Amino acid sequence: MDLCVATLWRLSRGELGGAGPAIERLRARAPGDSPQSLASNATCAAMLEAKLAAATGAAGAGAALDRLDSLIRSGPGGSRNGPPVAFTLSPAYVRSMIGVSPCGFEDFVNLEVARLRERQGDRRAALSAVRRRPYAYHLTDYLAPHLREEGRLAALTGDRAGAIAAYRHYLALRSNPEPALRPAVQAVRAELAKLAENP
Numbered sequence: 001m002d003l004c005v006a007t008l009w010r011l012s013r014g015e016l017g018g019a020g021p022a023i024e025r026l027r028a029r030a031p032g033d034s035p036q037s038l039a040s041n042a043t044c045a046a047m048l049e050a051k052l053a054a055a056t057g058a059a060g061a062g063a064a065l066d067r068l069d070s071l072i073r074s075g076p077g078g079s080r081n082g083p084p085v086a087f088t089l090s091p092a093y094v095r096s097m098i099g100v101s102p103c104g105f106e107d108f109v110n111l112e113v114a115r116l117r118e119r120q121g122d123r124r125a126a127l128s129a130v131r132r133r134p135y136a137y138h139l140t141d142y143l144a145p146h147l148r149e150e151g152r153l154a155a156l157t158g159d160r161a162g163a164i165a166a167y168r169h170y171l172a173l174r175s176n177p178e179p180a181l182r183p184a185v186q187a188v189r190a191e192l193a194k195l196a197e198n199p
Contacts, residue, residue, distance in 0.1 A: 008047065011048065065117070114129040
């Protein structure tokens with residue numbers, strides 16, 4: 001997971017070196033790999049491959065994105081890095097999560113797919129992807145960025161009602177933003193005001 005997230009971060013900053021070896025390492029099998037880790041590694045490798053192909057303009061960029069999109073729609077949602085304890089609020093579950101940094105592909109892969117679809121010029125597919133997200137109180141780490149992107153893409157594709165709903169939800173989550181987030185919140189307020197003025 002560390003390799004996955006670090007490589008994704010570097011790719012997002014335009015640092016392409018090391019992505020290829022990371023993809024190969026994630027696809028390699030090691031003795032003792034669990035089915036869960038193999039599924040997580042394969043999902044991350046597909047995500048990194050699609051992002052790298054888009055960044056380099058590789059001939060197979062569209063196919064790589066299609067594979068990722070298909071995988072995340074029909075395959076494993078991801079891994080939350082904790083031990084295999086059923087999700088409850090039992091003391092055993094709570095103890096199992098102490099010190100565990102939850103990170104699952106269900107949190108952010110659809111956001112990456114949406115960005116890559118928009119880069120291809122397919123805003124409707126991007127909107128569809130960003131609207132695919134889990135709904136559970138423990139899976140909301142990336143909800144605000146999803147809503148902001150949903151509002152922007154909905155407005156660009158003519159879904160005014162959808163844009164307004166997404167922006168309002170975003171602003172409800174950002175009702176008292178920390179200083180670093182204030183410019184983004186102000187930009188969303190301005191976009192929402194434009195949408196409200198032009199029915």
